[in-house]
Amino acid sequence: MARVITAAVFLLFATVLVFGGVWLIVEGDTWAYALIGLAYGLVAALLLLRNPAALWAYAVLVVAAMGWAWWEVGFDWWQLAPRGWIIVAAGAWLLVPWVALTLDRGGIRPRWLATAGPLALTLVLAGGVALYAVFNDPHYRNGSLNADVAEVAAPDFGVPEGEWHHYGNSLAGQRYSPLDQITPQNVANLEVAWQYNTGDMRREGDPEETTYQVTPLKIDDTLYLCTPHHWVIALDATTGEERWVFDPEIPLSQSRQHQTCRGVSFHENPNAQAGDTCARRIFIPTADARLIALDAESGQICTDFADNGAISLWRNMPNVQEGFYYSTSPVVIANDVIVVGGAVNDNVSTQDPSGVIRGYDVNTGNLLWNFDTGNPDRTEPIGPDETYTPNSPNAWSILSADPELGLVYAPIGNQPPDQYGGDRDENVERFSASVIALDIATGELAWVFRTVNHDLWDYDVPAQPSLIDLDMPEGSVPALVAPTKQGDIFVxxxxxxxxxxxxxxxxxxxxxxxxxxxxxxxxxxxLSFRPPRLRPADMWGATLFDQLWCRVAFHSYRHEGIYTPPSVEGTLIHPGNFGVFNWGGVAVDPVRQAVFATPTYMAFTVTMVPREDDETHLVSEPDTIGLNENFGAPYAVEMGPFTSPLGMPCNAPPWGYVAGADLRTGEVAWQHKNGTVRDRAPVPLPFTMGVPNLGGPLVTAGGVAFLSGTIDYFVRAYDLTSGTTLWESRLPAGGQATPMSYLGEDGAQYVVVVAGGHGSLGTKAGDAIIAYRLPR
Structure with missing residues (x-):
């Protein structure tokens, strides 16, 4: 019976492999799957005939399949595994006595060794190849990153050494801490000092992408942070004890594409007198498009600011529609000016609010200037009855600033629709997917650098630019480091x-x-982390069969490498709009003159769907806001990750790395795959395959980097010189935020991680703020 069942299963294998294999042959791809299918058919027939030659034929199949796999992908274990594990497992099954010893010829029962010996030998050989591949991973680039530090001072941009005053620590956005108590030698001793749970969890009525992405501030002895629903919380930085909570009472809305808060901003009035209320202020932008000023000591609204404590960011906006404009990122405050960007819903309509950037007086809330990419030469405040340019490129991510140069730097996105640019005007072409520098005092444009020409891929510049003074041969150069979705890091x-x-x-x-x-x-x-062009051999799956499905699907899409245009037939976009880098950006070490980067590689598919009217829902449910419908444009767009029927990525791992590079030369010193599939695989096995990351890194003067944004629930520490993983700690939820570090009142260095999960990534939701420190 076992022999007959085995033969039936092999016939099923043969049918699938021959059918898919012939499809590949027609596409001009490999003959291997069809030939493997024919071999399975032959073995099945021999099994039904009780012919011992079945095991000899299978031994030939194992050797041939092993040779083909090596020829296509070398000794890459995670590429060899789907090509081979079912073949090897089925071969091992053939060796069991109730299959092997049921084969006879002419009524003579064969000896097991004579019949099964060659197959057993080939399986041992396959095991040896697999073992070699496991210990010789081709995806590790080993090296040393600037072990000797440069002879330059690390500018502090006015932030005391043990504090963290802005989203990226300073206005430079470096995500660098000058603290050095935690080192590669002692980081493994880190332990939880305290944990605080905010109580703000996802609610019924929230959009799918409800996420927790905050990086707290540390001012004196207090941490300040926000939650996805824009509560502002003050905690004792040493004990985690709650000091106050402010709830702006944001109404729920399904119209928002995102529900998150990445951080708050701080300002102290140097002319305030002792005891003055609101001398030190916390500013929080909200999902209902307000900017609120709070007293840092009490959490009470500063009623002398703007309109009873708040600015309405809807003022002078065109196309006012609740949920279509909001701010997810903290404002930048420099030279007594609050600079505010904002996010608009992507790919819903061509009648969106404006992407205007505005500057306000930090003390009064009065509008000082507005930079509208649709009208870039007019920066003085517009009149009360005027509106900004609708549907213009926006600055949805985090800004940085250089107060001495008097410039603020904004990463700019695209004009919806992202994948169609036939109706864009000259200004949209000029500013889309760019980094711009504006005069802090007037909003006037200083310069613009475009990272993509005529962006059709949603390659917004997604991350805060990091500022660093580079020790170059010609002398010190004030530089800006801009990571991009396509993988380039422009310096x-x-x-x-x-x-x-x-x-x-x-x-x-x-x-x-x-x-x-x-x-x-x-x-x-x-300096680039762009992936190479995908090949059919790069298709992946958990088994030979879903890998075959991905390989067949690959040929149904247009793909000519990066920047292959979206098409009606369907285009494979790699990297996808998830980005090699996203809002988490990179961390730069101003002393080592180096960058710690976390490149991610996920392929997406994009199909343009012609529209016949401006109302019909073509790619979304009728009762939704219509993400990707592009109402008013000639095309809707269907898009998403390129996955197999099992939900596994079709492009082969690794999908995520950590890497270190020299910013003076652009040389990548080391690059290691990072993260496990423990929390995403059907069976929670901690295979280090390299998984996507969404959240930024932290580097410290002690030579240790920290990262929590991988889709497995860990915070990890790395040796900045070599990239070696030194320590990890399990998190209670997804850690899609950027860690920060500070000095407590007890003199100890703390590292704080936020574990709250990410809605569209599918990581576990939570509300935990966790502080780590070395043992006392």
Whole structure:
């Protein structure tokens, strides 16, 4: 019976593999799957005939399949595994006595060794190859990163050494702590000092992408942070004890694409007298488009600011529609000016609010200037009856600033629709997917650097630019480091926007949808983590069969490498709009002159769907706001990660790395895959496959970097010199936020991690703020 069942299963294998394999042959791809399918059919027939040659034939199949797999992917274990494990497991099954000893010829029962010996030998050989591949991972680039520090001072941008005054610690956005108590030698001793739970959890009526992405501030002895529903909380930084909570009572709305808060901002009035209320203020932007000022000591609203303590960011906005404009990122405060960007819902309509950036007086809340990419030459405040340019590129992420140069730096996104640009005007082309520098006092444009020409891929500049003074051969250069979704890290002179590391214009694939056009070239930085062009051999799966499905599907999409234009037939976009880098950005070490980066690689598919009217829901449910419908544009868009029927990524792992690079040369010193599939696999096995990351890193003067944003629930510490993982601690939920570090009142260095999960990533929701320190 076992023999007959085995033969039936092999016939099923043969049917699937031959059918899919012939499809691949027609596409000009490998013959291997079809030939493996034919081999399974032959073995099945021999089993039904009780012919011992079945095991010899299977031994040939094992050797041939092993040779083909090695020829395609070398000794890459996670690429060899789906090609081989079912073949090896089925071969091992054939060796069991109730199969092998049921085979006879002419009524003579064969000896097991004579019949099964060759197959057993080939399986041992396959096991040896697998063992070699496990211990010789080709995805590790080992090296040493700037072990000798540069002879430059680390500018503090006015932040005391043991504090954390802005989202990225300082206005420079470096995500660097000058504290050095925690070192590669002692980091493994870190333990939980305290944990605080905010009580703000996801609610019925929240949008899908309700996430917890906050990085707290540390001012004197207090931590300040916000929650997804924009509560503001003050905690004792040493004990985690709650001091006050402010709830702005944000109404729930399904119209918002995002429900999150990345941080709050702090300002102290140097002219205030002792005992003055609101001399020190916390500013919180909200999901209902307000900017509220709070007294840092009590959490009470500062009623002398703006309109009874709040600015309505809807003022002068076109296309006012609840939930379509809000701010998810903290404001920047420099030279007594509050600079506010904002987010608009992507790909819903061409009649969105404006992406205007505004500057307000930090003491009164009065509007000082507005920079509207649709009208960039007019920065003086517009009149009360005027509106800003609708549907203009916006600055939804975090800004940085250089008070001495008097410049604020904004990463700019795109004009919806992201994947169609046939109707864009000159200003949209100029500012989309760019980094801009504005005069803090007037809002006037100082320079613009475009990272994508005619962006059709939602390659917004997603992250806060990091500022660093680089020790270059020609002397110290004030630089700006801008990570991008396409994987380039542009290093620019922050005074002029000119490249410090070379930028080349390289040819790009052509052929946009009717009504649109494609740029002939695209900029590429000398420091780049762009992935290579996907090949059919790069398709992956948990088994030979879903890998085959992905390989067949690959040929149904247009893919000519990065910048392949979206199409009506369907395009494979790699990297997808999730980005090699996203809002978490990178961390830079101003002393080592280095960057700690966390590149992620996920392929997406995009299909343009022609519209015949401006109302019909083509790609979303009728009772929703219509994400990706692009009402008013010629096309809706279907998009999402490229996955198999089992929900596994079709592009092979690793999907996530940590890496270290020299910012003076652009040389990548080391790159290691990072994170496990423990919390995403059907069986919670901690395989280190390298998983996506969403959340920023932290680097410290002690030579240790921290990261919690991987889709497994861990915070990890790394040796900044070599990239070696030194320590990890289990989190109660997804850690899609950026850690920070400070000095407690007890003199100890603390590292704080937020574990609250991410809605669209599917990581576990939570509300935990966790502080770590070395044992007393």
């Amino acid at each position: 620019l002179d922050r005074r002029t926007g000119e490249p410090v590391l070379p930028v080349a214009e390289v040819p790009a694939p052509q052929g946009a949808v009717p009504g649109d056009w494609t740029a002939e070239t695209q900029p590429r930085s000398a």
